Amino acid sequence: MKNKKEKPTNSNSSSQSATPPFASNGTSDSSGATKRSITLVPNVHYYMNEDGLMVFTAKYLQDRGYCCGSGCKHCPY
Helix, strand or coil, X not given: CCCCCCCCCCCCCCCCCCCCCCCCCCCECCCCCECCCCCCCECCCEEECCCCCEEEXXXXXXXXXXXXXXXXXXXXX
């Protein structure tokens, strides 16, 4: 009997909103810049690919306002 390859689980269920790792409610990073919080909307700001990974859309990345340097698939920068 063959073992089925299990897909990674996502800690966020589709009924919950997710916040990006770079933002929290009005906190500052090490440079002192205040970062804003965004409520992510499925299929507007991100989608889940066939491997179960979150992929940010060009809209989200453009709204974020900068390139993180991670090579995002839809990076407009």
